[in-house]
Amino acid sequence: ETGVTQTPRHLVMGMTNKKSLKCEQHLGHNAMYWYKQSAKKPLELMFVYSLEERVENNSVPSRFSPECPNSSHLFLHLHTLQPEDSALYLCASSHTSGTGVLSVHYNEQFFGPGTRLTVL
């Protein structure tokens, strides 16, 4: 496979469930991202990992928990979500220069197809 892949593509879960979203990139990039896209709203950056270190967390609620075990894989663990968390969750990857908190993200991001999440 090439590019950025995400599984599952669709997910329906109740508010008490625990589920995980998976993202894998085959592009040799060193940074990975989680975005949320809700209807009529711009993409919201949730988490950034650069060289497997989390460098950005845009005040995302703790019911979303990211994990980056290596530079090719990124997970988003979900628990006790709310109906307003229903959205398209997009993963992206890119090359970045610098490391950790000094990393800069000026390069093209490649997005996966997304997971459409519905919370009942």
Add this chain to the structure above:
Amino acid sequence: RKEVEQDPGPFNVPEGATVAFNCTYSNSASQSFFWYRQDCRKEPKLLMSVYSSGNEDGRFTAQLNRASQYISLLIRDSKLSDSATYLCVVTIPGYSSASKIIFGSGTRLSIRP
């Protein structure tokens, strides 16, 4: 004021027309600029980066105006396949963390035959 603003449209133009959109940004420290394209129910894909001197890629021309803090995208001889939502993206260098990446809400373009 939003950090990145775009006219949501929709812009509905005939095939072959020239269409232009602007995107304004509020932070003068913004450093990198991009236009992405997102088709309905698909992921965003990079259309072009925007360079200080302006740049062209076929029918597409991107320009940056730092003084007025906006970027623009011009599409000439529009095709039916250009119908999509165009997203403006701005990155701002961080002070205590990595650079911020901010997406505009997008401008919808619909090309009619």
